[in-house]
Amino acid sequence: DAVAAAAADFIAAKGGADIVIASAGISHGTLTERPADLAVFDAVFATNVNATVATFAPFIASMKAQQGPRRLVGIGSVAGIRGMRGAGAYCASKAAVHSYCESLRLELRASGIKVVTIAPGYIDTPMTRKNRFPMPFLMPAERFATQAAKVIARGSSYRVLPWQMGVAAKLLRLLPNSLFDLAFSHAPTKQRQGE
Numbered sequence: 001d002a003v004a005a006a007a008a009d010f011i012a013a014k015g016g017a018d019i020v021i022a023s024a025g026i027s028h029g030t031l032t033e034r035p036a037d038l039a040v041f042d043a044v045f046a047t048n049v050n051a052t053v054a055t056f057a058p059f060i061a062s063m064k065a066q067q068g069p070r071r072l073v074g075i076g077s078v079a080g081i082r083g084m085r086g087a088g089a090y091c092a093s094k095a096a097v098h099s100y101c102e103s104l105r106l107e108l109r110a111s112g113i114k115v116v117t118i119a120p121g122y123i124d125t126p127m128t129r130k131n132r133f134p135m136p137f138l139m140p141a142e143r144f145a146t147q148a149a150k151v152i153a154r155g156s157s158y159r160v161l162p163w164q165m166g167v168a169a170k171l172l173r174l175l176p177n178s179l180f181d182l183a184f185s186h187a188p189t190k191q192r193q194g195e
Helices: 002-014 037-065 088-111 141-154 163-174 177-184
Strands: 019-022 070-075 113-120 158-161
Touching: 002 037, 019 037, 037 070, 037 088, 037 113, 070 088, 070 141, 088 113, 113 141, 113 163, 141 158, 158 163
Parallel strands: 019 070, 070 113, 113 158
Antiparallel strands: none
């Protein structure tokens, strides 16, 4: 309700929005066998998936009536490409963002509104600084923002940033499950809430 009210205020003041970016995200390690982690799954999905829908929904009608470039931008994650040990909630939520944005892109295609999905790799932020494992191709937030702005301006449907992480993600997607499982079943995990 608060997001819808803020959107209505913005639309009333500015006559609409050219770009709406849904980037809220939280990340905690989760283990399905731990009953306490069910609440963490709920919170991660509420923030990472449901908030994306809630952010876009109040802007769509006014954007359809506008002229010129219009963009809805969903921030997924390279973590949404393959599930990682101990990160079920985060990986699944970001995979859901990717699929949701793809569906929305088809829904809005005839309207001229472009739906852009950006899947960041490791970006140097307070959230990633808590990770207790190596983060390949770690990108400064300022460089990510500059590259993301270019992707948004072009109206690209999907992009992994940095590009090196996109190559790595495609290779991981191509690995047969048996090899993927062998390589990552003992990988370090994200911190669980409260650890």
